Amino acid sequence: MSGRSLNAPVADERGSAAVAVGWIALVAFLLVMAAVVAALFGSFTVKGKSMEPTLASGERILLDPLHNDEIERFDLVQGIEPGPERFGGGGQVVKRVIGLPGDRVAIVGGGKPVVYVSPAGAGDVFRVDNPAWPSRVGTELGMCCERDGTYGDAASAAWVTVPEDSLWVIGDNWGGSTDSRAFGFLPVTDVSGTAWLRLLPAGSFGGFDDGGVELVEMSTPVPGLGVRP
Structure with a gap:
């Protein structure tokens, strides 16, 4: 009797430890499975060259779909290209946010086109400095x-205002990107999410920064830049 009573606590402790290890293993397994599901269904594979050198075709990107109401300037977003399917509409695109709701935006053409932004509620004018654009x-x-945020052969440099429910987006590969210059404003409701993590290739795993893109305040008015009626 005394031997059994002395060994009982030890057995109980071992049993409790085994149960704890089992629960830890189960939780770890569930977390791994949740991560796998998120990677499969909450991510996308980059197609094309429109975001080079920031994103390369074939890279797999994990999205944050929960904070579309907190999108910031220069974020990378994935969305559905507006317009008829026969002209490319309906396809998934990933671009960099340049104009937020209420901003005024414009492009002055030339040998090296310049993008200007006047943030919503401010009278200041800024030039968008994207290190990737000049060589591309x-x-x-x-x-x-134009009124819809696009440009064409006949378009002139003029301010337009980004609608309250939309974004104005441009790819980092200026000359190889179909973006708001072609399809106009991107409705926020058509945004799937913001690029959060680069999953593949494994050697490039990690988050995203602003890519060195910044606003440079203009000290003098931009000549020839009117307002689209």
Whole structure:
């Protein structure tokens, strides 16, 4: 009797430890499975060259779909391209946010087109400095914007205001990107999420920064830049 009573607490402790280890293993397994599901269904594979050098075709990106009401300037967002399907509409695109709701935006063309932003509620004018653009202009020299945020061969440089429910987006590969210059404003309701983590390739795993893109305040008015009626 005494031997059994002395060993009982030890057995109980071992049993409790085994149960705890089992629960820890189960929780770890569930967390791993949740991560796998998120990676499969909450991510996308980059297609095309429109975001080079920031994103390369074939990279897999994990999205944050829960904070679309907190999108910030220069975030990378994935959304559905507006417009008829026969012209590319309906496809998934990933671009950099340049104009937020209420901002005024414009592009002055030339050998190296310049993007201007006047943030909502402010009278200040800024030039968008994206280090990736100057070497990737190609033949995309048009001016902007028409009322819908696009440019064309006949477009002149003029301010337009980004609608309250939309974004104005441009790819980092200026001359190789179909973006708001072509399809206009991107409705926030058509945004799937903000790029959060680069999952693949494994050697490039990590988050995203602003890519060195910044606003440079203009000390003098931009000549020839009117307001689209």
